[in-house]
Amino acid sequence: MKILGEIYAKFTDFLDAKKKIVIPVLYLVLILVPFLFKSQYFLRVLCLIGIYAILTMSLNLIAGYMGQTSMGHAALYCLGGYFSGLLGSKLGWPFWITLIFGIIGGAIGGLVLGIATMRLSGSYLAVITLAFGEVVEMIILNFNSVTNGPLGVRNIPRPSLFGWEFTTSNGGFYWLMLVLVTIAVLVSLAVLKSKFGRAVIAIKEDELAAKLMGVNTAKYRVQTIILSGAMAGMAGAFYASMNRYIDANSFNFDISMTILCIVIFGGLGSIPGMIVGSILLISFPEVLRALADYRFVVYGLLLILMMRFRPQGLMGGLSKKPYKLPRGVTLPKALQARKEGSKGKQVG
């Protein structure tokens, strides 16, 4: 078994070294998928995986980097879906514009949530986010004149480009999903490698210490939640136009829990973990469909075993890369030596 671990380490090292070849090849294969698999069911499941990958990367900003728990993440997803869906369905705006408004909608939700939770953490924050999710659901259900209440929004337009309409079966949604997931990955990476990201991680490690070091924690907390909301809103807008019908039920508490589950399962703070987690946990109920009534028993059992034997998540804590110092910062010699010796310090 130890050998397997080593093989894995060598494999990731190899991927790292050949990044410039591996990534283009990977993308080429991913782009070709709709030509290789004609089944629209398969493409639809891939799109769902993509949606959850974006949602989990969005929650990862709050839970993985900032170390706070959000139990109402579906609310931000919902706002994105409704902003985009309503503009598309009622005013007939094209998807590309409603997508931007979906992102803005999610960000506005993030702003409200961020201001409300600026000084909270731990279980208090969890409860507030839970309540936020309920509040958004109730607004959607009762603001009939705008949201059409429990009857939902119908006839949401699909995106089209130069007259070519995107559908699941022609692969349009799949390619769009690839683009959006790539954006989400790039945003996550950019956060991780910026001053902003380091400040956010400092909040996770020790909020008081971060404050004493001059980090404006309140500001960074709100900004993180806004960014997270914008990403969730993007996923919501995509979902609305793929499904063409949304109602409050499409964004209920179960969705919040699924997102949180995948984040923990994939490994808090790990971007590949979010993607692998989404692939496994979203495709699993589909793969297990043959087991009928027992599929969620098996699903639950796997989650329990996973948490028992690998509490840090699938990809959590696997990064063996040494921490890269920001440009222009050097460590004193003594520290430098110690750092090289330990070599295992995990990043994000």
Added chain:
Amino acid sequence: MKKKSMCLLLTLVMAASILTGCGDKKSESTQAEAGSSSKDADTTQAADNSKEDITLAFVGPQTGDNAEYGKSMKTAAQIAVDEWNEKGGVIGRKIKLVDFDDANSSEQAASIAEKIVGDSSISAVLGHFSSGVGMTAGEVYQESGIALINGSAAHMDFAKVGDCIFRNNAIYTTDANTMLQIMDYLGVKKIGTINPNNDAGVAVTTAIQDMLERYGDQYSGELVLAELYEDGTVDFTATVAKFQQAGVEAIYSSGPYSATAPFIQQYREKDKDVKFVMSAACFSQEFIELAGKDANGVVLGTSFFYESEDPAIQSFAKKFEEAYGSNPSTFAAQVYDATNAILYAIEAGNSAERADIVKNLPNTDFQGVTGKITFDEEGNCLKEQVLLEIEDGKYVEIPDVLKSQADWEAEHIK
């Protein structure tokens, strides 16, 4: 060490199952390709197909909050299929029912719909429970031209999704008209309504208001208070006080029995004389058990009554009880009729091709266990309802009170 190996084992198990999943899909996709290849090949394929079983798909919640509804509807569909198979099948072929669990979630339903559409052996689809879930999936069915008949949706736009989408459930206007006819029968002047704040509840409330606006002078009652409650409410004391203040004489509730039963009990504590009118959602033994003696005197309209004298209904109710262990609900009976409607359409067109079924369904006309089954141009089946009253913990039919909406309109609107 142990942990690490366990973890690797888990990952391998998952990866392996996903790979096998992919394998399945590959074969499916080739099947779909073969199905849609060229039209010349279709004729030879049809000849090959003639020996094979006809496959119908049932989709409904088999897990989650609404699993009970899904399972009972599946049982009803299976009974219809078994009956046809006993007679030798349809157009000389046996019928097979495959079932899928959508957990009453739009997200899952849409994936299943794509799966069904991609499987060229499936001829038509039955089920989906909630309107919203069914409509999400309905978009997919409509696009690829496969028929869906639902037996439980209440959303006014459900069948408007397209010409492939049908429903065999009382539409909101029928429910509203039935309720107002019952109020006339009871001779009440001031009516209050309490409905859940979801698609069905809002649709019914709006329909009642519309009906009163249009034909208000034809009914003796007037609506004085319309209340909505959120799913999961158990304490209705504040709402009861509001109704009492408004001085209502009868209350209509369209919600599920789980909410209606406590409402009735809390109301009865304060007022002994108020009358209760329910929808078919409260036509269930569980309702009587939950509401206890307060259920007595409650009246409701339903398109299906299992103690009816009709031999077809008795035979269905008996088979259902054997298979499921309880009396069939209205929804289950409606799915039973929906299954028969599809099989009649196959018989009429002498073909199990998807397009032929869609073409023949609008001509459906037979006497089912939930009344006469025909579809209007939108795809709705106008249901006739019978009036039931609960006496000593049992449903008793009160005949000749309720008229079908068409008859009522003919009589009252000149």
